[in-house]
Amino acid sequence: MANGWSPIIGLIIVAIFCAAAWIFAPKGENQTVWRSTLVLSAVSMYLMWGAITFLAQWHPIISPVRNDIRVDPGSGHRF
């Protein structure tokens, strides 16, 4: 479902969204505010998800270790 292509696909979607936001922002004196707010929001939300969080878990170096299970102290090591 989610693999290495996800951030790229996400990037394309965000780019399309930004273009759409730029073109379809309500006309009038608040057009600049609409454009800047929508585009910046999309970009920063994308950064947070695709460019940072997703990539950080793409090739994880460590894996989770449960802490609700007591490892027998005799077995030598404890997590």
Place this chain on the structure above:
Amino acid sequence: MAPNKDTMFRSADMSLTQLYIANEIGREVVSALGELGVMDFRDLNSETTAFQRTFTQEIRRLDNVERQLRYFRSQMDKASIPMRSIYEFDNPFVSPSTSEIDELSDKAQSLENRISSLNESYETLKRREVELKEWRWVLREAGGFFDRARGQTEEIRHSLDNDDAPLLRDVEQHEAAADRSFSVMNIGFVAGVIPRERIASFERILWRTLRGNLYMNQSEIPEAIINPENNEEVHKNVFIIFAHGKEIIAKIRKISESLGADLYSVDENSELRRDQIREVNTRLSDLASVLSNTKSTLDAELTAIGRSLAAWMVIIKKEKATYETLNKFSYDQARKTLIAEAWAPTNSLGLIKSTLQDVNDRAGLSVPTIVNQIKTTRTPPTFFKTNRFTHAFQTIIDAYGTIKYQEVNPALPTIVTFPFLFAVMFGDFGHGCILFLAAVAMIHYERRLLRSKLDELFSMIFYGRYIVFMMGIFSMYTGLIYNDAFSLSIPLFKSMWKWDNNGAGPTATRDDGYTYPFGLDWKWHDTENDLLFSNSYKMKLSILLGWAHMTFSLIWSLVNARHFHTPIDIWGNFVPGMIFFQSIFGYLSFTIVYKWTVDWVKIGQDPPSLLNMLIYMFLQPGTLDNPEAPLYRGQAKVQVVLLMMALICVPILLFLKPFYLRYEHNKARALGYRGIGENTRVSALDDDDDEGHTMNGGRESFGDDDDGIAVITQDIGHGEDHEEFEFSEEMIHQVIHTIEFCLNCVSHTASYLRLWALSLAHQRLSIVLWSMTMKNAFAITGIAGSIAMVVVFYMWFMLTVAVLCVMEGTSAMLHSLRLHWVEAMSKHFMGDGVAFEPFSFKALLEEDPVE
């Protein structure tokens, strides 16, 4: 020239305009402009004192009316009569005519007289009432004394005649028995009331001065007596003093009066006393009816005033502001015109002209009001048209400094970046929901809340309701990314981890080829090593977001330089600065992302430490921390090149701009140009005609006018002193800039680590709160469990709102504020603008509201 559309990106185009207004309609014109609220009038009489100005008389008169209105207000407060709220008027903002103002001031005068006379008579009556009441108390209490004293005449006499021979006692006793009147015994008395706290000193003084030759009796008045002058309650005592001899009595009277006692006449005859009491009672009841009449008249009068007082206050306030503005105008005696200068947004000039035309038509004047645009070298004021949504964000930036005219407005990106960086620190879906709902509620009840009085903390939150709204939205998003809702996990998707040993753990293996699609994997919650993972993740997140934010801000300096046509700022500041920043921290960001994209397990190599890499890059360029395991091939060489690029940029940053400016300056001087203020003149160019034209620019229209205008013309030149080029100053400035920029690249990047620290603290705090309250409550079962659940839930919720949302939210907000003011704005913000302060009735009433 067609003016550009005003947007929030740059401040509005401004023009300095000059108005020629016929003297007769000066007031009407200014008041109409005050309603518009788009003109910032310059003070053309700054040399004259407030007393010497033209409309001082009018302002004094209005001050007086204002004082009278305030007097009504205080009287209404005293009588606790409510004032009709300003919001209940249909339209309190219609500008009145001069005659209406005159009428109002006459009305205020007569009402003041009436109210004060009513007040005075009310106070006199009240004082009379108090006196009568005191007298009644004296009569009542004194009666008791007399009755008791009659029984004790013996002792009195005994005490009086203490030194006398006992022989005489019989005779006198007899006499006393025959006629028990004090007067016969030549004993006089003084009766009155005195404040209770003075009674002790009163007694002592009397005792000392009369050497004990008195008999004093006193009793407390049970009810407090109200002083009509200041409405204070005073507790008083009734006293009666018997003494021997006229002189002593006179002395007692003097002492008691000097100590603030009120003396009342009491008849010793009980019959007469009864009559006196009766009389006092009838007088009191008469007085009470007169008093209530006066009071109701006064209240009716005040209520009538209260119905329109708010509107009057608004009218007078506007009128006063109008005259204060008129005082800024210069007056042309010869032509009977007022001349005003004002900054106005160029886009509003049409509106201004049509408004002035309107006023003219209404006044039926044939002489039109002339609006001239003046070309000037002065810096125009900075003006942004804001709406409800953008206003609070603009305030954030304005609080730091006034934006330079037409430079990039940092408030525009701040609408997103401020709440977003807040949310990175505050990320929790549940807390975000609370913020969002609170903001939505405030926005929904906006109108009602705007009109009510709020306490300080709440009014601050209410002011930033749209900021809170954005914060709420982004916090929900970052909460989903962090997979935290009130510190619990949100398992939206299938986890990418599977516990080993058939789900027993403790270790986990990855579901091959599958990455958790949105946010952090929820399996990390409550694991042994979740901090190890989330710290590494959030630290890198902070660096990457910081890099993105700073690069974004740095690009605005390019936009500014292009807009102001200063290419030297591009080549001398932006380009070397950008290269410096990117070759160090851009590279760091690149390596962070690069390291994530490599599957280190698959290629069977230990991932290199990025921190060590950065340290080695500076300390031992060309060598790696672990040469066998580079991040990528050719890493060492690339790093040397990058370091060289950064180092080369430093001298460029340092010297290019000041030396270029010196070159420009010398070139201009070589061609014979001089500063306006310089005395030395090249004789060949000393041509008056030419000079006059170049200096006057577009102001020929009044360049040949007489004195009144000459003053203004001079004034335009005054403000903007031509800056002398000084190489050393320029150099020092650039040295400071360079050192600051280079050091700040390091310290500001480190400063963004606060995003990690605060989000970590927020998450840990909410985990602690949950595990200490709700988790324990879930452990209890049965009825006790459900009761405990309710109690604990309330406690948990209150603490969540108070500590996690309000307190933590405030701290995250302050950190986000700092990241904008210091880290981002230092990259491009010039901020030496002049604020636009238009003459506006609306702003005036907002600043000093009538409530």
